[in-house]
Amino acid sequence: MRQPATIGIDLGGTNVRAGAVTSSGQLLSYSETPIIAADGPEIGLKRITRLIEQISAEADVQIQAVGVGCTGPLDRAAGTINNPYTLPTWENVNINQALKDHFSVPVSLENDADAAALGESWLGAGRGLSRVLMVTVGTGVGTGFILDGKIYRGLAGVHPEGGHIPIDPSGPQCYCGARGCLESLASGSGIAAIAQNRVLHTPSLLMEKADQNPELISAEMVIAAAQAGDALAMEIVQQSATALALGLINLVHLYLPDCVVFSGGVMHSFALYEPRLKEMMKIHSVMSPLDQISLLLAQLGQKAGIYGAARAAMLDASID
Amino acid sequence: MRQPATIGIDLGGTNVRAGAVTSSGQLLSYSETPIIAADGPEIGLKRITRLIEQISAEADVQIQAVGVGCTGPLDRAAGTINNPYTLPTWENVNINQALKDHFSVPVSLENDADAAALGESWLGAGRGLSRVLMVTVGTGVGTGFILDGKIYRGLAGVHPEGGHIPIDPSGPQCYCGARGCLESLASGSGIAAIAQNRVLHTPSLLMEKADQNPELISAEMVIAAAQAGDALAMEIVQQSATALALGLINLVHLYLPDCVVFSGGVMHSFALYEPRLKEMMKIHSVMSPLDQISLLLAQLGQKAGIYGAARAAMLDASID
Numbered sequence: 001m002r003q004p005a006t007i008g009i010d011l012g013g014t015n016v017r018a019g020a021v022t023s024s025g026q027l028l029s030y031s032e033t034p035i036i037a038a039d040g041p042e043i044g045l046k047r048i049t050r051l052i053e054q055i056s057a058e059a060d061v062q063i064q065a066v067g068v069g070c071t072g073p074l075d076r077a078a079g080t081i082n083n084p085y086t087l088p089t090w091e092n093v094n095i096n097q098a099l100k101d102h103f104s105v106p107v108s109l110e111n112d113a114d115a116a117a118l119g120e121s122w123l124g125a126g127r128g129l130s131r132v133l134m135v136t137v138g139t140g141v142g143t144g145f146i147l148d149g150k151i152y153r154g155l156a157g158v159h160p161e162g163g164h165i166p167i168d169p170s171g172p173q174c175y176c177g178a179r180g181c182l183e184s185l186a187s188g189s190g191i192a193a194i195a196q197n198r199v200l201h202t203p204s205l206l207m208e209k210a211d212q213n214p215e216l217i218s219a220e221m222v223i224a225a226a227q228a229g230d231a232l233a234m235e236i237v238q239q240s241a242t243a244l245a246l247g248l249i250n251l252v253h254l255y256l257p258d259c260v261v262f263s264g265g266v267m268h269s270f271a272l273y274e275p276r277l278k279e280m281m282k283i284h285s286v287m288s289p290l291d292q293i294s295l296l297l298a299q300l301g302q303k304a305g306i307y308g309a310a311r312a313a314m315l316d317a318s319i320d
Numbered sequence: 321m322r323q324p325a326t327i328g329i330d331l332g333g334t335n336v337r338a339g340a341v342t343s344s345g346q347l348l349s350y351s352e353t354p355i356i357a358a359d360g361p362e363i364g365l366k367r368i369t370r371l372i373e374q375i376s377a378e379a380d381v382q383i384q385a386v387g388v389g390c391t392g393p394l395d396r397a398a399g400t401i402n403n404p405y406t407l408p409t410w411e412n413v414n415i416n417q418a419l420k421d422h423f424s425v426p427v428s429l430e431n432d433a434d435a436a437a438l439g440e441s442w443l444g445a446g447r448g449l450s451r452v453l454m455v456t457v458g459t460g461v462g463t464g465f466i467l468d469g470k471i472y473r474g475l476a477g478v479h480p481e482g483g484h485i486p487i488d489p490s491g492p493q494c495y496c497g498a499r500g501c502l503e504s505l506a507s508g509s510g511i512a513a514i515a516q517n518r519v520l521h522t523p524s525l526l527m528e529k530a531d532q533n534p535e536l537i538s539a540e541m542v543i544a545a546a547q548a549g550d551a552l553a554m555e556i557v558q559q560s561a562t563a564l565a566l567g568l569i570n571l572v573h574l575y576l577p578d579c580v581v582f583s584g585g586v587m588h589s590f591a592l593y594e595p596r597l598k599e600m601m602k603i604h605s606v607m608s609p610l611d612q613i614s615l616l617l618a619q620l621g622q623k624a625g626i627y628g629a630a631r632a633a634m635l636d637a638s639i640d
Contacts, residue, residue, distance in 0.1 A: 131474060145574075154451060154576015154608075161607040165570045169488050169562075177606045178569070242489075249498070250485045254465075254574045256474015284497045287481040288474075 117144025437464025
């Protein structure tokens with residue numbers, strides 16, 4: 001007899017990953033393939049259905065539901081992806097309808113930050129806790145908040161954009177409308193932009209690393225130069241750690257989560273950030289026990305989104 | 321036959337107010353009396369029990385439960401008030417036990433900001449909405465968030481202190497540990513402190529209003545001077561409106577409430593603040609529909625805390 005399972009999909013700009021997940025959180029099969037979005041949504045959707053068929057056959061799975069995590073903009077209720085920025089040509093693509101038509105099971109669509117947070121809350125670093133805040137610091141800064149095992153949503157079902165809270169009115173202008181939002185000061189692109197500007201006035205190893213072209217300076221270069229002892233890079237990393245801490249204090253003051261789970265490329269260097277984050281959390285613990293909140297690293301890596309997308313579909317379809 | 325009702329108590333530093341409230345939100349009787357906390361908790365608790373007996377007799381009420389809203393610090397689970405700052409001599413006073421012993425009904429203790437928010441969400445400005453954020457701007461800044469009709473609490477049942485989110489790292493040092501938290505920049509005491517400093521260097525009507533003694537300048541004086549066209553006072557009010565807007569943007573980005581309900585002494589001049597709040601909400605609406613969030617004034621006045629405290633006790637005791 002075939003084993004019942006829910007398919008979790010993590011659809012990114014480069015690859016689509018899929019896993020067959022049981023209701024107890026066991027990953028029965030897994031695969032990934034390039035999405036090559038520019039081939040158009042019709043071909044892309046076929047790639048996704050074939051990937052699902054492949055992993056289902058491999059583990060002899062009876063599909064109960066499909067959950068898709070994807071970078072926004074998307075419309076959960078309509079089941080449409082509208083993200084020509086990350087997935088060129090994908091405008092108003094009704095992925096829910098396409099997968100429902102093909103597999104005749106319920107389909108759910110989620111923001112990828114929420115899916116990853118739900119995955120880490122269900123099976124990863126936040127397992128067993130009531131309030132799990134996930135903060136992803138990569139090219140941008142994204143947040144997802146899981147309350148009692150469910151994704152927290154605001155008015156009209158909208159997902160909070162915790163990366164764009166304003167934390168320093170003297171900071172740089174962001175596309176979000178704010179000056180000095182968390183993302184503009186602490187994200188990988190924010191760190192790179194600050195460094196590209198600072199090297200024009202301050203000697204640094206970074207110019208050498210970037211072949212004397214400031215525009216080539218990346219967050220990875222800044223972090224590597226800081227680890228090598230470059231004074232300017234160390235200063236920029238410390239400033240971004242302070243900005244991340246200020247954003248974190250805002251987030252934890254309002255959600256008061258049991259833990260914060262960090263992920264994303266910049267957080268691969270969590271050790272550079274952790275002392276400053278902990279120091280600032282302690283300083284700001286007069287009114288609320290912020291220093292009792294655990295600061296954790298994500299545990300599920302790239303599979304968090306698959307587990308979380310599958311879990312979201314299980315919750316929507318009342319699969320236990 | 322006596323009518324069943326729940327007693328709601330609003331215990332402040334000066335007065336204690338009590339009302340008998342039905343499960344459908346009807347106020348059957350109401351009264352208040354000075355608490356004179358310095359007489360000691362034993363006498364104070366007797367004043368409260370007598371007040372409850374009085375309003376119960378007046379409306380011929382059968383008491384089902386008692387809910388108390390009080391300024392913190394307090395311990396909800398233990399039922400103790402530990403607030404010698406606002407209620408001199410009241411250290412570790414177990415009000416729940418005292419009222420339970422006297423009335424033989426369940427007793428609940430809540431932070432007063434949460435009680436007021438619950439009252440406004442139940443019967444006031446936020447009636448019928450799923451997510452109601454209340455922001456009280458008086459001597460300090462307090463927040464309460466009501467999610468699906470219940471008070472939102474964080475780790476260990478702690479209530480979020482949204483007045484102490486840091487919004488400007490170049491701002492003044494607050495007792496909460498932060499530099500430039502919302503309260504330090506937008507509260508009545510924050511406005512007064514800024515004005516007391518600014519009048520030393522800038523000519524203003526305020527010096528005359530304060531009999532040439534800067535220390536006597538209050539937020540009320542600043543607002544009155546701004547309304548009279550004083551340039552410095554207008555600038556200070558505009559800056560505090562910008563600070564309130566920055567704090568508000570942080571709050572609404574993370575909670576994404578259906579409405580924000582404003583209360584407190586400074587918000588009696590809401591008209592001075594509203595244009596700046598709306599303008600800033602619009603500017604910051606790129607990522608999330610912040611401009612769709614209603615900005616409302618509280619409707620229940622001083623009774624919000626009574627209704628909310630009663631409602632909290634009803635929820636705890638499963639009274640419908």
